[in-house]
Amino acid sequence: MSAAALEAKNQGNAAFSAGNYEEAVKHFTTAIGHDAGNHVLYSNRSAAYASLKNYQQALEDANQTVKIKPDWAKGYSRKGLALHYLGDLRGAIQSYEQGLKLEPTNQLLLDGLRDVKDALESESMGASDPTKMFQNMFSGDVFTKLKMNPKTAAYLNQPDYVNMINMMKANPSSIQMYLSDPRIMASLGVLMGIPMDFAQAPDAEPMETEAPPKPQEKPAEKQPEKPPASEEEKLSDEYKEKGNAAYKAKKFDEAIDLYTKSFEANNKNITALTNRAAVLVEQSKFDEAIADCEKAIEVGRANYADYKLIAKAFQRIGNVHTKTKKYDEAVEAYKKSLTEDRTPQTLDLLRKAEKLSEEKAKNDYVNPELSTQAKERGNDHFRNQRYPESIQEYTEAIKRNPKDHTLYSNRAASYTKLGEYNYALKDCEECIKIKPDFPKVYSRKGTAHYFMKEYEKALDAYDKGMKLDPSNSEMEEGTKRVMEAIQRQRSSRTPEEIRQEAMKNPEIVAILQDPVMNQILQDMQADPKAIENHLKNPMINAKFQKLVNAGIVQMG
Template sequence: MTNPEEAERFKDAGNKALQSGNITAAIENYTKAINADGTNHVYYSNRSAAYLKNGDGNNALEDALSTIAINPEFSKGYSRKGAALHSLKRYNDAIAAYEEGIAKFPNDEALKKGIEEVKRDKDGPPRGMGGMGMGGGNNPFGNQLLQKILLNPKTRPYLNDKEFMAKIQRLQSDPNSLVEMLSDPRVMEVLGMSLGAGMGDDDEDEVEPPPGKAWETLRKQQVPTTSCGASCDDSCGAGTKSADVAMKDEDDDDEDDVEDMTDQNPAERKRREDQVAATKCKDRGNELYKAKKFDEAIAAYDEAIALDPTNMTFANNKAAVYFTSRRWDECIEACLLAVEVGKANRAPYEERAKAYTRCAKAYQKKGDLENAIEMCRHAQLESYDKATERMMKNMELDKKKSDAAAYLDDGKAEEAKERGNEHFRNKNWGEAVLEYEEAAKRAPNNPAIRNNLAAALCKVMDFNGAKKNIEKAIELDPKYVKAWARKGDIEVLMKENHKALDSYKTGLGIDPSNAACKEGLRKVTTMINYGASTMTEEEKLERARHGMADPEIQSILQDPMMQQILKDFNENPQAANQAMANPAIRAKIEKLIASGVVQTG
């Protein structure tokens, strides 16, 4: 449940903290504001600014995306997005973000200034690349890297990905394009491997199949290079290394790993060995999962967790098995464990969001929509996703319906109605309204309760609310004569005499002896025929303006035939009188007179 007042207090506290330079406190307060009211785009925008000041471009970007998703017409959202991407050195993406904002807000100075700054940095000299030989030395993305990718069991499947291989090929010809690919963790991973860094944790979320015949992909996609690292034709013949040689080298993969580990201290060597063993357990679990051997798969993932408790992927895969086997409680427990491990070990926000989303789905399957919605909110705070947002909105709608259905109780509705009647007799109109509204929530399809509520709302001068409820009563029971009489009374109070005529006549059509409809029709007819003579000119104009606001009156006046007849009343009375012999035309003229648009006498 949202609490806008509390959210505003936290936002103000965050603003003060940010102005005083206490960025951590600012982020905490903005987060509390979002938890209190996650529908306000300003809170995400402010937190994005705080994250950016704190040097956290990834979180700044996530909040900027949330800002735009909630309110696409808020210009600062695009400024936040562009600034976050700029800080991450994703220059092309930052320019695109600013251009998207400028297309909507062409006069926004912040957007114009932001795009100028990005273009200036993008076109300036490359920074931070000297140590990697990007300025013209050896290219770390040469074919030696493709061989290393093939020989590593974790990266070998990348060779089957056309998008990844296209990036590698581009980097081989233009190493400086790396700045555009920093968002792809696979590129950064293989770059680290090329430069001699250790492999990172396995971020796999879903249960994936084992790698295919990666050497076939390498054979087809390898770009031959010379010993100098430059791209060349096959005709050169110098320094090329074929996939067949790479295949031969694959036999020495395990030996190479052991030799690398001999240079490490015993604790680090043990950690690396456990990570390798954990990955093998995970792969075995994946195979068992595919074979629908769920218990054995879970046991394999438990072995992986015991060997490497810092990798959230193993708990996440476990959760997937529990979900598939419809073990909702175990799935929830595994998802929350995955999130806890992910946060403790700085796993990607997207992976943590996936765990929360699966947790939400498990709660949904259990029928616990409240917790399911809460998990979706956590997922969105980690990494905004449109699909999760849609799922959350659908859950909120379903919860609203289920809560309303659970509240239904005819007995309690009757009790509330009787309390309302007592308050009405004692002229405690406000209390009567509250009791009738409670009764309507308990029994929304009871026309008598709606009729009583309409009467009470009239007493507190809420004529629009009264009309809405009486129309609902008639929708529930079109033969409910009391409701037609009440509708006519409300329309008289709203100065809609032409509508009141129809309501009273409809009621008398159902029950010709109904005293309330008879009396109402007599009074409104008298008002129409004689009331105009007692009105001031200003009152007549006000009445006519009110009538003109009615779409039915507007439709009558727009009819060319009716326009001619109204003209004939002044220029050709005989023709007008002949037209009045037609019952349909006569009814329309009477309606115009009753509304005050056409005045007689």
């Protein structure tokens, strides 16, 4: 890097650290002019653009970063962040995962990936696009399910229909292309296990100028009747119903005996096995219950049983594993159930099992002693300005002891040093949630807000901290720095511009709409000294200070 490029880069870094992002962009642009092949310069400018919420420019610089240096993990972090805020969540996930292939323990990449996946899950749960409901439906043995329904079985003789199903199996997102076809809508109803009679509407006919001759009606084709139940099937069902009655009466031994007789009478009746498994669960005979469900699946598949019954057997296996706290096995069983029959109930059970599995893994990992060791390593990295390494160690410490508030505060300080203020604020909030009377965290929260130019929030954080530690010089200095920034900002604006900016804050609007505060402000206009008595009330004082800080009220 040339001397001129290095000087401009250092100036950009200094401006970025001071929260002057527009100035930082100018300096990094100058540096790029001297050294256009340096990936770090584009990465730094991408960060500055992202801080200005100019995510399109941030993405362009991130793309240039990875183009110049494709084996540098941080470039993918920049790209992932920009894609996230531009709304391309899947692209962001791909970018973060590319970076993690290069640096699997990079905490910024791990945090970014987690945030995007959370956003994607929230989006999918709240989405109104029907295609998203159907994207996982074409897994499993789709043709067997369709063949078992008389209506969709007939469609399987039509080559264009079979081709559409194959296309959707290969690419579920292509469903949207075929939703106008009534046959596809009917098929979705079968695969979801719900009726979709509206999909049976006849194709639209062209307008006729004269009524066409009435075609001769053909006699309706008779659907093949279901063969009458054999004596064995009748006896099996009779035993099963008696078993159900015994189960409801909590006569579990009698119920097991009746379900056993039901299966012996008809060894294709897999419901007898899954029902017997339910009784065995009540008796805490979990291995035997799973064995019955597995046998039901084996027998069912050998005899082309209804896929819903096979799904039920997998779901019951999942329930047993959940009850015995084998959550990973439960997740696997529920997923298999969903490939057979995708129901909201099983999907809900899957999500609960996944959450329990995650919580169990976290709890099993807790070790306060190892947490302290990781914290000390993190402190050492921080003192030596190795901030990414300090974040990694603090993260390990948090996993080992998630209730230690100081760990979140320390990691927030590291994130702030790297200009990752949103992550710093998240850690501050987590620290406050655990220990709201910890003064230091309010100083760190105020600093993060300051660099984000959220001056009102910074003052609020410092104020809360000063109430806990009135003599804290760091927060005193922080408050002074924020007030100076506010004055610099206001000096370049007209009173009307200041007022318009303040009115973007919902809290300021609410204060001004408060009848009591309105009256106080009117009294103040008539007699400026009248405010002194009102300020003795802590709540009014706090609201008044917010109006002063926002520039709505001018003092002096």
